[in-house]
Amino acid sequence: MRIDIVTLFPEMVEAVLNTSILRRAREKGLVTFRVVNLRDYATDKHRTTDDVPYGGGGGMVMKIEPIARALDALTAEACGAQKPRVILTDPRGRQFTQELAREWAKESHLVLLCGHYEGVDDRVRQHLVTDVVSIGDYVLTGGELPALVIADAITRLQEGVLGDQEAPEKDSFAEPILEYPHYTRPVEFRGWRVPDILLCGHHAQIARWRRQQSLRLTRDLRPDLFNRLTLSADDLKLLDEEITVPPKSRKHLPVTSESLEETASQQERGKDTDGTRTRDHS
Numbered sequence: 311m312r313i314d315i316v317t318l319f320p321e322m323v324e325a326v327l328n329t330s331i332l333r334r335a336r337e338k339g340l341v342t343f344r345v346v347n348l349r350d351y352a353t354d355k356h357r358t359t360d361d362v363p364y365g366g367g368g369g370m371v372m373k374i375e376p377i378a379r380a381l382d383a384l385t386a387e388a389c390g391a392q393k394p395r396v397i398l399t400d401p402r403g404r405q406f407t408q409e410l411a412r413e414w415a416k417e418s419h420l421v422l423l424c425g426h427y428e429g430v431d432d433r434v435r436q437h438l439v440t441d442v443v444s445i446g447d448y449v450l451t452g453g454e455l456p457a458l459v460i461a462d463a464i465t466r467l468q469e470g471v472l473g474d475q476e477a478p479e480k481d482s483f484a485e486p487i488l489e490y491p492h493y494t495r496p497v498e499f500r501g502w503r504v505p506d507i508l509l510c511g512h513h514a515q516i517a518r519w520r521r522q523q524s525l526r527l528t529r530d531l532r533p534d535l536f537n538r539l540t541l542s543a544d545d546l547k548l549l550d551e552e553i554t555v556p557p558k559s560r561k562h563l564p565v566t567s568e569s570l571e572e573t574a575s576q577q578e579r580g581k582d583t584d585g586t587r588t589r590d591h592s
């Protein structure tokens with residue numbers, strides 16, 4: 311897949327594309343990024359790309375001619391192949407979502423156009439682009455961050471970019487549901503212990519716990535998504551169930567200062583330490 315980003319600030323865009331997973335995807339040739347400096351398509355000696363707005367008012371507006379020349383050149387390069395999807399970043403556009411990322415990830419060539427200042431001469435939106443997209447209801451200083459957000463979301467969906475373990479099907483929004491919580495070492499920090507269920511090695515119970523956490527988080531944090539979910543009979547049961555560590559798996563739980571204290575106090579009280587340790591932090 312090829313993604314072109316047309317911008318007045320190529321260094322800003324390159325810095326992100328040359329970092330971490332995007333960089334690896336680029337190096338492996340899984341995605342071809344091309345950062346296009348809009349000033350290269352200005353023809354006057356000052357390489358002007360903006361001008362004052364007709365009708366007055368403050369701020370500057372990005373001119374149509376350099377944008378049209380840049381888009382013509384990029385489209386011509388696609389020679390023979392399907393014309394690229396040309397996307398204008400604009401707070402007034404259609405909201406970018408994971409669903410849109412999945413759809414656009416199937417394209418062979420995207421061009422992302424970054425506005426700046428007051429925005430872009432509206433004839434660009436009317437005549438030169440195929441899509442107008444916003445990354446949320448707030449106004450940023452330029453389209454570089456939105457273009458990078460879109461490029462990132464689409465790149466990680468390309469085959470081979472993420473390892474199997476990080477498969478995008480498991481992410482939030484793969485279905486209208488949030489992802490379950492993750493934990494890593496240490497098992498205890500400031501007395502905050504990782505849920506025992508994740509430490510017990512019982513994979514079926516862990517899978518049930520994760521599904522339960524996803525359902526509960528979505529219900530509590532994003533009722534709008536939750537209302538779109540089709541819940542199975544098992545999901546409905548899971549929402550109210552208390553998931554505990556199966557007795558046979560308790561021996562796998564690591565010992566921490568907290569569990570040692572617990573054991574000591576149970577022993578003091580003369581209790582059987584093995585039979586009662588099933589605390590779930592959900």
Ligand SMILES: C[S@@+](CC[C@H](N)C(=O)[O-])C[C@H]1O[C@@H](n2cnc3c(N)ncnc32)[C@H](O)[C@@H]1O
Binds near residue numbers: 426
């Ligand atoms: C300061 S903004 C222009 C805002 C415009 N005057 C308005 O009120 O809608 C400059 C550029 O940043 C980009 N931009 C800012 N916020 C954005 C958002 N939420 N989503 C997508 N692009 C955005 C667009 O490319 C826009 O042309």
